[in-house]
Amino acid sequence: xSAQIGVTGLAVMGRNLARNFARNGYTxxxxxxxxxxxxxxxxxxxxxxDFIAAETxxxxxxxxxRPRRLVIMVKAGDxxxxxxxxxxxxxxxGDMIIDGGNAxxxxxxxxxxxxxxxxxxxxxxxxxxxxxxxxxGPSIMPGGPKESYDSLGPMLEKISAKAKDxxxxxxxxxxxGAGHFVKMVHxxxxxxxxxxxxxxxxxxxxxxxxxPAQIAEIFxxxxxxxxxxxxxxxxxxxxxxxxxxxxxxxxxxxxxxxxQKGTGRxxxxxxxxxxxxxxxxxxxxxxxxxxxxxxxxxxxxxxTGPKASPLSEAEAGAFADRVEQALYASKxxxxxxxxxxxxxxxEEYDWDIDLGAVSAIWRGGCIIRAAFLDRIRSxxxxxxxxxxLLSDETFAQEIADAQDDWREVIVAATRQGVPTPGFxxxxxxxxxxxxxxxxxxxxxxxxxxxxxHTYRRTDRDGSFHTLWGGDRSxxxx
Ligand code: 6PG
Numbered sequence: 448x449s450a451q452i453g454v455t456g457l458a459v460m461g462r463n464l465a466r467n468f469a470r471n472g473y474t475x476x477x478x479x480x481x482x483x484x485x486x487x488x489x490x491x492x493x494x495x496x497d498f499i500a501a502e503t504x505x506x507x508x509x510x511x512x513r514p515r516r517l518v519i520m521v522k523a524g525d526x527x528x529x530x531x532x533x534x535x536x537x538x539x540x541g542d543m544i545i546d547g548g549n550a551x552x553x554x555x556x557x558x559x560x561x562x563x564x565x566x567x568x569x570x571x572x573x574x575x576x577x578x579x580x581x582x583x584g585p586s587i588m589p590g591g592p593k594e595s596y597d598s599l600g601p602m603l604e605k606i607s608a609k610a611k612d613x614x615x616x617x618x619x620x621x622x623x624g625a626g627h628f629v630k631m632v633h634x635x636x637x638x639x640x641x642x643x644x645x646x647x648x649x650x651x652x653x654x655x656x657x658x659p660a661q662i663a664e665i666f667x668x669x670x671x672x673x674x675x676x677x678x679x680x681x682x683x684x685x686x687x688x689x690x691x692x693x694x695x696x697x698x699x700x701x702x703x704x705x706x707q708k709g710t711g712r713x714x715x716x717x718x719x720x721x722x723x724x725x726x727x728x729x730x731x732x733x734x735x736x737x738x739x740x741x742x743x744x745x746x747x748x749x750x751t752g753p754k755a756s757p758l759s760e761a762e763a764g765a766f767a768d769r770v771e772q773a774l775y776a777s778k779x780x781x782x783x784x785x786x787x788x789x790x791x792x793x794e795e796y797d798w799d800i801d802l803g804a805v806s807a808i809w810r811g812g813c814i815i816r817a818a819f820l821d822r823i824r825s826x827x828x829x830x831x832x833x834x835x836l837l838s839d840e841t842f843a844q845e846i847a848d849a850q851d852d853w854r855e856v857i858v859a860a861t862r863q864g865v866p867t868p869g870f871x872x873x874x875x876x877x878x879x880x881x882x883x884x885x886x887x888x889x890x891x892x893x894x895x896x897x898x899x900h901t902y903r904r905t906d907r908d909g910s911f912h913t914l915w916g917g918d919r920s921x922x923x924x
Contacts, residue, residue, distance in 0.1 A: 449474070449510065449511065449512035450473075450474040450475055450476035450497075450499050450510050450511050450512065451468075451473045451474055451475075451511075451512055451516065451602065452468050452473055452474075452475055452476070452511075452516045452517075452518060452602060453475065453476035453477070453478065453501075453507055453508075453510065453511050453515070453516065453517045453518065454468070454475060454476070454477060454478070454518045454519075454520060455477075455478040455479065455507060455517065455518070455519050455520070455521070455530060455534070456479065456519055456520035456521035456530065456548075457477060457478075457479040457484045457485060457488055457520070458484075458520065458521075459578050459581075460520050460547070460548075460574070460578065460581050461479075461518075461520030461521075461547075462484075462488055462492075463578055463579075463581035463582035464518065464520060464547060464574070464581045464582075464585075464606075465477055465488065465498070466488075466492050466495055466496070466582055467581060467582055467583070467584070467585075467606045468496075468602070468606055469492075469495050469496025469497060469498060470495050470496055471496075471602075471605045471606050472496070472605075473496070473497075473602065473605075474496075474497040474498075474499065475496065475497065475498050475499070476498075476499045476501055476507055476510040476511055477489070477498055477499065477500050477501060477507075478501045478504065478506075478507035482502050485500045485501070485502075486500065488500075504533050504534055504537060505537060507534075508534065508537040508538065513539070513541070513542070514539075514541040514542050514543060514568075514598065515538060515539075515542040515543065516542075516543045516545065516598070516599060516602075517534060517538070517542070517543065517544050517545065518545045518546075518547055518572075519531070519534075519544065519545070519546050519547065519548070520547050520548060521548060522548065523548045523549050523550045523551065523554075524550075524551075524554075527546060527548055527550060527554070527558075528554075528558075531544060531546075531558060531562070535562060535565060535567060538565070538567055539566075540565065540566025540567065541566060541567075541568070542567055542568070543567070543568040543569075543570060543595050543598075543599065544562060544567060544568070544569050544570070545569075545570040545572050545589070545591075545599065546558070546569070546570070546571050546572060546627075547572045547574045549573075549627075549630065549631075549634070549708070549709075549710055550571055550627050551627070551631075551713060552571065552624030552625075552627040552628040552631060552717075553624065555569075555571030555590065555623060555624040555626075555627045556623045556624040556796075558571070559571065559590075559591060559592075559622075559623040559624070560623070563592075568591060568592045568594070568595040569591055569592075569623075570589050570590065570591035570592075570595050570599065570626070571589075571590045571591060571623070571624055571625075571626050571627040572587060572588065572589040572590070572591075572626050572627075573587070573588030573589075573590075573620075573626050573627055573629060573630020573631075573633065574586075574587055574588070574630070575587075575588070575630060575633055575634075575809075575812065575813035575814055575815075576608065576812045576813050576814065577814065580608065580812050580813065583608075584606065584607055584608035584609065584616070584811070584812050585606075585607060585608060585616075585812045585813065586607065586608055586616040586617070586633075586808050586809055586811060586812035586813035586816070587603050587606075587607050587616065587617035587808070587812075588617075588618075588620050588626040588627075588629045588630045588633070588805075588808065589603060589617065589619060589620060589626045590619075590620050590621055590622060590623055590624055590625040590626025590627060590628075590629075591622065591623065591626065592622065593619060593622070596619040600617070600619060603615075603617045604617055607808075607812060608811035608812025608813075608816075609811055610807065610808075610810040610811040610821075611810070611811070611821075614807065614810075615808075616807075616808040616809070616810060616811045616812045616813070617808055618801070618804045618805075618807070618808050620798075620800060620804075620805065621793070621798035621799055621800045622796075622797075622798055622799075623796075623798075624796070625792075625793075625796070625798040625800055628717075628789070628792050628796075628798075629789060629800065629805055630710075631710050631713050631714050631717070632714055632785045632788055632789050633785075633809065633813060633814075633815060634710035634711055634714065634814075635710070635711050635713075635714025635715065635718075635725065635728040635731075635732075635785055635788075636728065636781055636782060636785040636815055637678075637711070637814050637815050638707075638711035638714075638728060638731040638732060638735070639727045639728045639730075639731045639778075639781035639784075639785070639869065640676075640678050640778065640781065640815055641678060641731065642727075642730065642731035642734050642735075642868075642869040643727075643731075643774055643777050643778060643781065643869045643870065643873075644678060644679065644682050644774070645734075645869075646774075646860075646865075646866075646867045646868075646869050646870055647770050647771075647773070647774045648662055648682070648686070649865055649866075649867075650766075650770050650856065650859075650860060650865055650867065651665060651766075651767060651770060653755035653757070653863065653865050654755055654757065654758060654766060654859055654860070654863055654865060655757065655758055655762075655763040655766045655767055655770075656757025656758060656763055657763065657767075658696070659686045659687070659696035659697075659698050659699070660686070660687055660696065662686050663682075663683040663684075663686035663687035664683075664687075665767055666679050666680075666682050666683040666686065667683045669771055669774075670683065672771075673775060673818065673819065674771065674774065674775060674778075674817075674819070675817060675818040675819075676815070676816065676817030676818065676819065677814060677815070677816045677817065678814065678815065678817075679817075685697065685698060686698055703738055704738045704739045704741060705734070705735035705738045705739065706735070706739070707732070707735050707736075711728065711731065711732045711735070712732050714728055714732075714785075714788065715728055715729045715732050717788070717792070718784075718788050718791075721788065721791040721792060721795060722791070723784070723787050723788045723791045724784065724787075724876065725784040725785065725787070725788055726784065726872040726873075726875070726876050727777065727780055727781040727784055727869055727872050727873045727876065728781060728784060728785065729872070730868040730869050730872045731869060733868070734866075734868055734869070752864040753862065753863055753864040754863075754864065755863040755864060755865055756863070766856075766859070768852070769852035769853075769855055769856050770856055772848075772849035772852035772853055772856075773849070773852060773853040773856040773857070773870050774870075775845070775849055776845070776846050776849040776850060776853045776873065776874075776877075777853070777869055777870050777873035777874070778819070779836065779837070779842050779845065779846060780837075780873035780874075780876055780877055781869075781873065782819075782823060782836055783835055783836040783837050783842075783876075784876070786802055786805075786806075786823070786835075786836055787835060789802060789805065790802065801827075801831075802827045802831075802833075803823075803824050803827030803828050803831065806820045806821075806823040806824040806827060807820070807824045810824070822841065822842075823836065826839035826841065826842065835880075837877070837880065846877065850874075850877075853870070853874060854874065856870065857870055857871050857874060891903075895912055895913060895915070896913075896915045899912050899924075901924040909923060909924075910923070910924040911923060911924055912924040
């Protein structure tokens with residue numbers, strides 16, 4: 448009568464994760480604040496494996512074999528702290544609390560530190576793949592003390608998604624908040640991918656003049672090539688869906704205001720703190736918030752600008768091919784930015800994160816799973832200290848090949864007044880990185896002019912200041 452793992456918090460993600468453990472042969476202790484939910488799970492899915500339903504926190508803890516492994520699947524934020532406070536006093540040194548929610552990594556760092564004092568191992572664990580993934584195999588991003596992975600790892604490897612080569616989509620990401628950090632960036636990249644796909648869709652609709660059903664077909668074709676991914680696949684499904692009530696394309700009856708729960712926003716907030724330019728991800732977050740400003744949009748409808756006029760059928764096909772190039776090139780840039788953010792955090796927090804391993808565990812189970820991740824993995828396998836994904840020869844070559852079309856698409860979008868902030872930000876990032884000189888030199892001059900903030904010179908070491916208000920001679924600063 449002892450469970451190898453326990454799950455508390457049996458909303459859909461917790462319930463499905465518990466069932467996944469049970470289906471893989473583990474005895475799973477169950478606990479939920481309202482007991483009815485626990486009982487419902489056992490009633491409905493009890494036949495899938497061995498469950499021990501616990502009514503109280505005490506019973507739940509008593510049902511677990513030692514060292515105890517207790518997974519909490521509750522809302523991120525205060526509810527997580529409340530559950531930790533409820534269970535921590537009942538645990539013993541060596542026991543493990545595993546937080547599978549979308550926690551902010553700073554909270555995870557704090558919780559890990561506090562629980563470490565009691566000898567409890569706290570594992571902040573990113574889980575991606577939605578409800579379906581939780582049940583049939585998610586991508587799992589556990590952080591926390593390395594020794595916790597010795598006993599937890601094999602269990603996670605069992606329940607995780609498997610990549611095409613059979614490798615489990617889980618690895619010990621790094622200490623304390625590293626797992627939740629990587630999950631956060633996963634979501635930031637998810638936002639960027641979705642925004643880029645959205646822009647491609649809008650261009651195919653307004654500039655190429657295709658219907659949602661035709662665009663679904665185009666996405667299906669793209670999904671057989673280098674863009675092969677879960678998000679492209681479901682995009683085709685959503686676009687080909689027809690609303691039963693009206694007979695219209697489903698996408699035309701949905702209110703065009705995108706919501707967000709926060710992980711994309713965090714990715715950008717933290718990037719600002721780390722000084723990492725994640726412009727593509729930021730544009731994706733801003734595009735969602737702009738879409739939600741209904742009154743502002745309503746008040747702006749009268750502003751003038753071009754109206755897109757669809758291309759001829761013959762031109763439309765060629766344009767669609769260009770959009771594919773633009774989408775792919777922009778995607779490379781988003782991932783470049785996301786991995787840069789992880790690399791910067793690794794430096795800042797002294798986390799030993801293996802970027803190749805991160806791309807490997809995103810190959811299956813998670814929302815951004817894609818054939819593309821295998822290429823990122825081989826880029827890091829070839830060169831672990833790759834300064835940027837754009838420095839990888841294969842990616843650099845692909846962008847070189849795509850860039851004429853990429854630029855053309857942005858020109859067409861600009862001319863026709865179709866907003867493509869994701870495509871444009873990605874291209875600007877690319878052009879800025881490769882630029883010989885940036886106007887940052889002018890910025891430095893301005894700062895020195897109005898605030899004596901000093902500047903460095905290209906030809907000599909040191910810091911300098913020009914006496915702008917005087918004879919404009921230069922002094923050492
Ligand atoms: C996942 C998803 C999951 C969640 C998103 C949705 O990896 O399984 O990312 O965590 O569905 O966070 O995010 P928004 O509600 O912010 O779009």
